[in-house]
Structure formats: C-alpha cells, structure tokens
Amino acid sequence: MRISAESLTVRRGGRVTLDGASLSLAPGELVGLIGPNGAGKTTLMRAMLGLVAASGHSSLAQLPAARRAHIAAWLPQEREAAWPISVEALVRLGRIPHRRPDADHAQVERALSRMGLTDLRQRPVNTLSGGERARVLIARALAQDTPVLLADEPIAGLDPAYQIATMALFRGLAQDGRAVMASLHDLGLAARHCTRLVLMDRGRIAFDGPPQDALSPERLARIFGIEAHLEMTAEGPVFQPLRVLR
Numbered sequence: 001m002r003i004s005a006e007s008l009t010v011r012r013g014g015r016v017t018l019d020g021a022s023l024s025l026a027p028g029e030l031v032g033l034i035g036p037n038g039a040g041k042t043t044l045m046r047a048m049l050g051l052v053a054a055s056g057h058s059s060l061a062q063l064p065a066a067r068r069a070h071i072a073a074w075l076p077q078e079r080e081a082a083w084p085i086s087v088e089a090l091v092r093l094g095r096i097p098h099r100r101p102d103a104d105h106a107q108v109e110r111a112l113s114r115m116g117l118t119d120l121r122q123r124p125v126n127t128l129s130g131g132e133r134a135r136v137l138i139a140r141a142l143a144q145d146t147p148v149l150l151a152d153e154p155i156a157g158l159d160p161a162y163q164i165a166t167m168a169l170f171r172g173l174a175q176d177g178r179a180v181m182a183s184l185h186d187l188g189l190a191a192r193h194c195t196r197l198v199l200m201d202r203g204r205i206a207f208d209g210p211p212q213d214a215l216s217p218e219r220l221a222r223i224f225g226i227e228a229h230l231e232m233t234a235e236g237p238v239f240q241p242l243r244v245l246r
C-alpha cells in the first residue's frame with residue numbers, strides 16, 4: 001500500500017521540529033531515513049503514524065487506529081522492557097490487531113526464526129542483552145505482518161552480522177511488495193541496502209532520491225560535517241566516514 005505525507009509540520013516547545021515534510025512510500029521500497037542527531041527523523045515517522053500532533057496531511061495518521069494497526073507496524077527507538085514477559089509472548093503481542101488464531105502461531109514462529117530467537121523464546125526479555133532485545137522488537141513488528149513497516153534505528157546495537165541480516169531482511173520484505181522505511185545512522189548500510197534515501201536536516205527534507213546521489217561530498221560536508229570515501233563497487237556502494245570537518 002502506498003502511503004503519503006504532505007506538508008507535515010510539528011511544533012514542540014515553541015520550536016518547529018518538523019517543517020513542511022512531504023513524501024510518499026510505495027510497495028517495493030526500502031527507504032532509509034538519514035540525517036544528523038535531532039534532524040527530525042523520529043518526529044517525521046511519528047507524525048506519519050499520527051503518534052504526534054502535526055499539521056498537514058498523512059494518509060496513515062487519518063486512519064482509525066484499528067485499521068492503521070493492520071496497515072503499519074511501528075518499531076520505536078526505545079527498547080526498554082520493564083517486566084519479565086517472555087520473548088515468545090512479547091512477539092505474540094504483534095498479533096493483537098489480527099485476532100486470527102490460525103495465522104497467529106505461524107507468524108510468531110516465522111518472526112522468531114527470522115530474527116534468530118527460537119532458542120531464546122522462553123527467556124524473560126528483561127534478561128536479554130540490548131541487541132537481543134532489539135531483535136525481539138523487530139520480530140514483534142514482523143509478526144504484525146503489515147504491508148507497511150516504519151522502524152526507528154532498527155539496527156542500532158546489533159552486531160555486524162545481524163545488522164546486515166536485518167537490512168537484507170527489510171530489503172526482502174520490500175521485494176515481497178511491502179513498503180519499509182527505517183531511520184539509520186550507518187550511512188554505509190543505508191547506501192548499500194536501501195532503494196531510496198531521504199535526508200533530513202534541521203526539520204526539513206534536504207534530499208529524496210537514489211542512495212548514490214544522497215551522499216554527495218557537498219551534502220556530507222554541509223549536513224553531516226564529515227568527509228567520507230564513497231565508492232561504487234560490484235557489490236554496491238561502499239561508504240566509509242573519514243574525518244570530521246567542523
């Protein structure tokens with residue numbers, strides 16, 4: 001399902017934290033949302049989902065909550081687990097919108113297996129490492145089995161193998177016809193795995209297009225304040241930040 005936002009603007013604490021953001025997200029796309037700390041990535045996704053008050057228009061935010069839960073899964077940045085629910089029970093919470101017991105079991109098993117959690121299924125989530133907990137929350141979003149997935153820094157804290165595997169998994173979801181958007185600080189993985197990059201700078205969308213064009217030396221200097229090496233290889237773009245310019 002194609003979702004869209006037009007002129008989304010969020011004001012918080014007397015400041016504009018999202019300034020007239022317009023974008024769409026189509027089936028088949030894995031869109032990487034990049035930008036420095038505080039640029040407005042989380043705010044944009046929350047505004048698209050209707051989780052923060054915004055002016056402008058969002059096709060997702062205008063849906064009734066029950067319908068929205070069938071359309072879009074949300075993976076928030078926070079990964080705290082305050083109580084000792086088991087891994088399996090937490091992943092099963094992703095099935096709450098559906099109430100289809102026949103599909104529930106299969107979806108939960110698939111999500112556990114995709115995130116390498118079958119051996120951890122009985123563990124209380126508050127006893128897991130940060131990266132293990134991150135995988136459980138990705139699994140919960142996968143179990144929700146929605147056509148749209150919005151994920152806030154899904155690979156932060158994952159080891160290199162799970163970072164690559166998760167990006168490949170998201171790309172696979174897109175290839176299966178879902179629409180996926182993820183905020184990412186690893187520009188190399190973003191350039192390599194995403195079909196499109198949306199670059200945010202001080203509340204605004206500064207660029208929206210192909211990954212190799214997003215990471216131009218000029219934008220890296222002006223927006224991120226860094227110099228980097230970007231090379232197109234047979235395996236895709238390879239990106240390495242080199243130095244801070246400020």
Ligand SMILES: Nc1ncnc2c1ncn2[C@@H]1O[C@H](COP(=O)(O)OP(=O)(O)OP(=O)(O)O)[C@@H](O)[C@H]1O
Pocket residue numbers: 012013017035036037038039040041042043044
């Ligand atoms: N509740 C709030 N009240 C006031 N300002 C807020 C509030 N929440 C966020 N902000 C501000 O909005 C701006 C955008 O924040 P946001 O979390 O969207 O950035 P981000 O790009 O996701 O950053 P990061 O990469 O650090 O996660 C920041 O300047 C932040 O300080």
